[in-house]
Amino acid sequence: MDQLNMKVLYFGNNLFSNCLTFMVNQGFSVEAVYINDVEENASIVKRICGIHKIMTHSLRPTKEELDEYIKSGVTLFVVADYGYRLPITDIKYAFNIHPSLLPKGRGPTPLTYIVDLPEFAGVSIHKITYMLDGGDILLQEQFEVGQNESISSLMVKSSLLAESLLQTLLNDLETIYESATPQQKRLATYWKQPSxxxxxxxxxxxxxxxxxxxxxxxxxxxxxxxxxxxxxxxxxxxxxxxxxxxxxxxxxxxxxxxxxxxxxxxxxxxxxxxxxxxxxxxxxxxxxxxx
Structure with a gap:
């Protein structure tokens, strides 16, 4: 894929900020980055954008706004640790990076549950659809959880694996995107935000x-x-x-x-x-x- 000619919108906060850095370093044209978290959880993303002169938005995007970006040549939406559901558009490629082995662990903060359910530890990259975390799986890989590991170490493992999977995906995006695997709905679980x-x-x-x-x-x-x-x-x-x-x-x-x-x-x-x-x-x- 010709990264230099691919325009991207990135939606995310600090958890997978290494993925944003990877895309910038690989020559993708990141037109803007949307964040929605509190300042301390988006600080690394904002720093990356400042270094590379990338525009940031903190307001929830409207369909009209995203359509304007698509008209300007954006063909890829990358969502990674972003809390808002995106409006449905006719973007060519759109995927989300999620820190669990989908369809297990749909929801906003799966890593707090992974501490008790290590068998579902991993990263899934899936297509974005109207169903939250329910899109077809593009790539997925499990990682091991050691005894007494904390959410902090799980965050590090997830971010490292996410970057590796992202690299694999972007090297052959069209082929992998066309051969995505539907999630098994009967196996799906939703883990709500802990109170x-x-x-x-x-x-x-x-x-x-x-x-x-x-x-x-x-x-x-x-x-x-x-x-x-x-x-x-x-x-x-x-x-x-x-x-x-x-x-x-x-x-x-x-x-x-x-x-x-x-x-x-x-x-x-x-x-x-x-x-x-x-x-x-x-x-x-x-x-x-x-x-």
Missing amino acids: IERRIMSWLNDTQQFRQAIRQYGHFGILITIYEELFIVSQLEVADFKHDYKLGSIIFEDQALISVAMNGGFAVVFKSSMVLVNSAVLGKRNNNHTP
Whole structure:
């Protein structure tokens, strides 16, 4: 495929930002990039666009807007970690990069579920249709999940595999696109956005429950109470330790750390990762993926 003559619209945030870099470095003409996430989750994409002088849009695209790009010669839409469903157009090629083995794990944040369901760990690239994450599969590959892996390491593995699959796809896009495999609808599962309540931990929870929550939600932050105030915390360690301290009491503190007694042990919280919760923070941290 002649990358230099292919005009592209890219829709995505930080998770697969390496795919945007790959396309730019391969000579694809990225006409614009659409982001829809909070600033911290789109920062890398915005930096890439700044370096390469690519226009960015943060508003949800309209069909008329996309049609204008198509009229100007855009023939490919690439969607990667983007929360809005695109209007249906007559674009020649349109595909989405999704971090699960479809049809298992349709939905906005499958990696939080992959921690518990490692058999569905992988990346799928599929055609975009009216059905969310339901388009024909272009390429798909599984990866292994090690014991006690967290969502953070799964994000890294997904992004690396996504770039590899994207390279394979773009090297023979027309052939692979024409031979796509329909998803088996009877096997499909939809994993909804986890509620904020699932990330709230009590000091009555034991160390095993805390470790599981950190594995699943630590990248986004779990919510804990310290000094009778609620904080989002993304960096903490948990240790097993017999003690007689009151659960939730502070047992150690210095300039960098604060340690809290929990059921069966204690947590060591890095103060630099603590964010005092208010309604605005919760709204941003709980993501904004919209169909």
